[in-house]
Amino acid sequence: MGFATLRPVNVNDIPRRVWLEISLDTLTGNYRKIAAAVAPANVFTVLKANAYGLGGLPIAQALAKAGASGFGVAEPYEALQLLPLGKPVQILSSILPDEIGPMVVAGVILPVTDFPTARLISEAAARLGKTATVHIKLDTGMGRLGILAKEAPLVIRHIRLLPGLHLEGIFSHFPFAYETGSELTNHQMDLFCTILDELAGHGITFEKRHIANSDAINNFPRACRPPFNYVRTGINLHGSFDSAGKRTLNVKPILTLKTRLTAIRTLPAGTGIGYGHTYRLHRKTRVGTVSAGYADGLPLALSNRGYLLIRGSPCPVLGRISMDYTAVSLESVPDAQIGDEVVCLGGEGVHALTVEDWAALKNTHPYEIICSFGNRVERRYV
Ligand SMILES: Cc1ncc(COP(=O)(O)O)c(C=O)c1O
Structure with a gap:
């Protein structure tokens, strides 16, 4: 038999040497346990970094079927992959000036980390004839991104005056929520609540208010109760926990x-x-x-x-x-x-x-x- 008669080998026909089995049933079971534990708060599933490296789209598809109300990602590339699933997709961290236009066109929910970013999003929305849905990101103590708590009421009042923005949400993040009783964590929630009250006095309210990550869900029940009405969970979906802190949820490894x-x-x-x-x-x-x-x-x-x-x-x-x-x-x-x-x-x-x-x-x-x-x-x- 000549070589010409041999079928070419398709790379997908060759079994792989190393594989990661990801149990989607366990994943969705974990999701349901988290959702039940924080109800009536809703759950944003955090699928940053390609769902922590496990594959953003298949994980998101399974979670969407299980009823996940939206997905949090770190950057535009990740957001665009998940949009076809028809659920809200939100960039949780930062947005660069040149990323804003395409994200507004695509309908990705954007973080507002400062006034200049809010203005750029507003200008892009006006240029494109769109309304951009945004969540205000507060820095209540994470020291990474967001409007500093003490400046927040005034800055947000100015942001509110910008056209083309739908201020749907407001959120913050914890650096220490694995530490049960951590003073900083409680202080961050106090700050957040004070900001909400002050803004409410000016007629500014937000439909979605969130601060809890997996650590907080396990260690700070307060972060899952009003005024907070959403939580953001990543690692618990995988059945894992931070190295420190309580493990209140009975989630299983996937x-x-x-x-x-x-x-x-x-x-x-x-x-x-x-x-x-x-x-x-x-x-x-x-x-x-x-x-x-x-x-x-x-x-x-x-x-x-x-x-x-x-x-x-x-x-x-x-x-x-x-x-x-x-x-x-x-x-x-x-x-x-x-x-x-x-x-x-x-x-x-x-x-x-x-x-x-x-x-x-x-x-x-x-x-x-x-x-x-x-x-x-x-x-x-x-
Ligand atoms: C802003 C934000 N929210 C939520 C999460 C989810 O964290 P976890 O995987 O600990 O639930 C992360 C992850 O680092 C994050 O950066």
Whole structure:
């Protein structure tokens, strides 16, 4: 048979080596638990950074079906991807001058972080013959973006006079809401309420008022009650929590990172394993080479410390994790075969590996773990 008769290989026909299973049922279950916990407040689902790296569109589709009332994103590129779902899409952080026109045309809800931004949005709306829906962003203590609390009443009264703006919402953000009883967090809510009262005295009210993130939902019930009538949740949707603080919600992890066993060798005592030979076999050992490494999101800190699951058994990591491969001891799984599925993160039962476990090992927080799965890792929605 000549080469010309062979069918070209389609890249999508080749099974991927490493994949992240994302349980959409668990995701929507988490969403419903959050919604029930904060009701009658509504929930904005925060899908920044491509839904924390898991895939903005499929996650948003599932959440929309489950009744999510809108999506929060960080920037225009993310916003445009979600607009076709027909739900309100809101940029939560900042908007650059040259991004304003296209976003007003598209109907994305914009943050007003200062008076000049409000004026630019107003001018764009006038130029385009549109009304731009905006949420005023207050800096009540985050120190990142927004109108400073002490200036807010006056600045907002001036913003109110600009044409072409629908001041639908007002919001702020917490830096410490994981700390139950944090004074700053309570002070931020007091400031927010004072600003609302002062503005109400001038006839300025907002349909949507929000400050709670996942931390606050778990640690500050006050942030989910009037005058606040929306919350913004991201990490709890994934079944994870900030490293510190209470875990009031009974949300479940949605992720399992899997790969396959690519080699099995019995190596003699004294063999050095991987870069730097940071591990040396004490005795003859059955060593497996697993097809995932730090390029896929395995923390380098798992080197010589963590384990992966093969056939339900924990297999200790031997030596340093490399870019594409990780060596493990197969002593606890004598029946392991090349091609076996390997669970790197997730799994069931006592040996299940959580995002929080990896975060603790890596000395980081769960957000960084969730956002750090590699590009070549296939996202599979199950
Ligand atoms: C403004 C804003 N609101 C809400 C969230 C959601 O935070 P979390 O994932 O902790 O719920 C974020 C995320 O960093 C944010 O920046």
